[in-house]
Amino acid sequence: MGVGIPPATVAEIEEALAQVAEIRAARVVSSDDGVILEIHILASPLKSPKQIVRDVESTIMARFGIPIDHRTVSIAQLGRESEPRDPRDKGRSRIRGVSAEVTGVSASARVSLELDGELYEGEAEGPASTTGRRRLVAQATLAAVGKYVHGEFDFALEDVAIIALGRERVAVSCIILVTPMGEQPLAGSAFARQGENESIVRATLDAINRRLNFLTTP
DSSP states (O other): OOOBOOHHHHHHHHHHHHTSTTEEEEEEEEOTTSBEEEEEEEEOTTSOHHHHHHHHHHHHHHHHOOOOOGGGEEEEEOOTTTSOOOGGGTTOEEEEEEEEEEETTEEEEEEEEEETTEEEEEEEEEEOSHHHHHHHHHHHHHHHHHHHHTTSSEEEEEEEEEEEETTEEEEEEEEEEEETTEEEEEEEEEETTSOHHHHHHHHHHHHHHHHHHHHHOO
8 A cells, every 4th residue: 555645745746746857747646545546747758758757756755755656657758849849948947967065175066057958067166164065056057057148148146045934944046137237136946855955056047047038038
């Protein structure tokens, strides 16, 4: 018999799965007593169905501690030609890698993003303080975005922090958009559920994604 889950968790699982790379949508079907019966995934064709199933199992186990029978997971993949292309997605970024290292009193961060189908990598180095390490992750994110925009405008990090809101920990990032017309403050946030560094990247992208979309649309 499967592990029972409360109804609220079903929505949380669907939200978590939708954040996994290549997954476009997720639907979880559970029984009246909360046992997961089916998991339906709509995904892009960039990963094999077996890898997507493994990603689904790993995400649910890591985030919610719930073991999943791979036979409950069904995958539908979009064709490369039929995958929807919404013009609002231009400039939207996907996280492809986040890493951070500490060597003595120094730290470094590297962030890889996919933008318009191309990979861009940003790096940052600085002091290994707790605040400094968080700033480096955000700065590496902005450095990757900077390569994408080719210097037409710039994003500067104002501040980044992990704060407690009720029972949740949330990453909050404040960014300054710098253009020939002046400066504009932007703010973004992300739940710190998938690790602190990734949540900082997501918060930073949350701050700039809409503005990035606008500035890069002809």
